[in-house]
Amino acid sequence: MNSWELSKSFDYKRREIRYGRLGDGPPMVLVHGTPWSSFNLRHLIQRLSREYTxxxxxxxxxxxxxKDDGDVSLGVQNKVLDCLLNQWELDDPIVVGHDFGGATALRTHLLNGRRFKKIILIDPVAVSPWGSPFFRHVKAHEAAFAGLPDYIHEAVVRAYVxxxxFKPLDEATLDGIxxxxxxxxxxxxxxxxxxxADSKYTDEAQALYHTITTPTLILWGREDSWIPLERGQALHGMIPKSTLRVIDDAGHLVIEERPDEVLKEILDFTQTEK
Known part of the structure; x- marks a missing residue:
């Protein structure tokens, strides 16, 4: 997986969604967050494909x-995932979501009525309030930021991600992001x-968290400075019978920092009957 390329394509209302499929076994769907891509799930994809499709x-x-101009908010992402599940003919897969991917999985389950065998949420954007000062600044000055010279823009993205x-990312990982x-x-x-980005999309799902009966695992990087652990503990309290596991020496990007620990937690949870 040195060169990350998604080989398949799906048309969502004349907008292209690129996707991939790997492995053989029970179905599992992985959903990334922002400002990430499936590239950041590559470690998990490769290892999980030994047990799952x-x-x-x-x-x-x-x-x-x-990346055409249009709606890319959380309000559309659950609709995209719902359509992809139909495309893939999946009725009851395991779903794993990081960051906005966690919110997308929850919205797809609660608002679109999609059944999941198990839900794994990794540092999800799921409990209000959220959104950094940088998010708010961009929201107020989007056009100005979009007009930055390329070299300044790339420096902004590198510094932001x-x-x-918790610890510095290597250059290859930064390049891929x-x-x-x-x-x-x-x-x-x-x-x-x-x-x-708008917290109204998580608020409408948050009001329904207490209705979740699907076995749910919440994973959190202890040093997450984007979404503090306290939000994970609050989410754990909102989802009945959920399980919370904290991963040490990792921040919000725990999927890159501690993929082996994340993998172990996922496999322990998915391969135990509940």
């Missing part, structure tokens, strides 16, 4: 999927997804 994709407006990790956000389309898309 893993379906993965880039959210609308992210990675290799369409590095703050998601930054690449989809380069070029005119990528630059505009980066600020667009921030400008469209």
């Amino acid at each position: 893993v379906f993965f994709y880039d959210l609308l407006g992210y990675g290799q999927s369409s 590095q703050t998601a990790a 930054v690449l989809p956000w380069t070029g005119e389309n990528g630059k505009a898309a980066f600020y667009r997804q921030m400008a469209q």
Whole structure:
């Protein structure tokens, strides 16, 4: 997986969604967050595909999927996932969601009525309030940010994503994260997804968390500075009979920082009958 390429394509209302499939076994769907892409799930995809048929994709407006101007908010991402589940003919898969991917999985379950065998949420954007001062600043000045010279924009993205990790990320990982956000389309898309971020999309799902009966695992990086552990503890209290596991020496980007620990927690949870 040295060169990350999603080989398959799905048309969502004339906007392209790129996806992939790997492995053989029970179905599992992996959903990334923001400002990430399926590239950041590559460690988990490779290992989980030994036990499962893993379906993965880039959210609308992210990675290799369409970055055309339009709705890329959480309000559309659950609709995209719902359509992809139909495309893949999946009725009751395990779902794993990181960051916005966790919110997308929860919205798809609660608002679209999709059944999941088990739900794994990794540092999800799921409990209000959320949104950094940078998000709010971009929301107020999206056009100005989109007009930044390329070299300044790339420096902004690199500096921003590095703050998601507890320890410095290596250059290859940073390159893989930054690449989809380069070029005119990528630059505009980066600020667009921030400008469209709105806690109303998590609020409408949050009101229904108490109705979740699906076995749910919540994983959290102890040093997450983007979404503090306290939010994970609050989410754990909102979802009946959920399980909370905390991973040490990791921040919000725990999927890159501690993939082996994340993998062990996922496999322990999914391979235990509940």
